[in-house]
Amino acid sequence: MKITINVIPHKTQRYETVGDWFFDGNGDLIINVSQLSDWRREALIAVHELVEVLICKHDKVTQQVVDEFDIAYEERRKEGDESEPGDDPSAPYRKQHCVATAVERLLAAELEVSWKEYEEELSTL
Numbered sequence: 001m002k003i004t005i006n007v008i009p010h011k012t013q014r015y016e017t018v019g020d021w022f023f024d025g026n027g028d029l030i031i032n033v034s035q036l037s038d039w040r041r042e043a044l045i046a047v048h049e050l051v052e053v054l055i056c057k058h059d060k061v062t063q064q065v066v067d068e069f070d071i072a073y074e075e076r077r078k079e080g081d082e083s084e085p086g087d088d089p090s091a092p093y094r095k096q097h098c099v100a101t102a103v104e105r106l107l108a109a110e111l112e113v114s115w116k117e118y119e120e121e122l123s124t125l
Contacts, residue, residue: 002028005046010034010125016074018122019045021053022063029053034125040111041118044104052086052093052100061093069093082123 014020018034031053033045056066069092073085086097108115 002026003031003050004028005031005033005050007035007042008032015071016077017070018125019049021049022067036121038113040108040113041121043111044108044113044118047107048100048104051103052096055096055099056093059096061096065092 010018013032013034014022018036020032022030024030031046031049033042033049036042036045056062070085073088073091084097084101085091086093086101088094091097105115108118
């Protein structure tokens with residue numbers, strides 16, 4: 001399996017998200033990350049997505065299940081709600097998302113990225 005990580009304009013994401021993973025027709029993994037103000041922040045999203053997808057693949061949580069949940073979650077999202085779909089107790093990939101967030105937070109600390117400022121930038125997209 002080939003793994004490709006792309007930094008793309010936020011408006012070109014498949015749906016309203018800052019990080020997205022999917023498998024192409026060859027079974028290769030594509031991770032798209034919204035362009036941010038700092039490469040370290042983009043790397044945090046990329047690592048989160050990579051950890052999440054690897055655990056999902058191991059646990060047999062499919063891309064289709066994750067995509068369907070995320071897209072439905074975004075369609076139901078109320079004004080001002082900045083929650084993460086993967087944090088929802090009903091998310092089929094909640095465990096995998098939470099592990100990925102833990103790794104992301106550890107890496108943020110090592111890269112000296114302020115989690116508060118990082119989240120503030122994400123909320124502006």
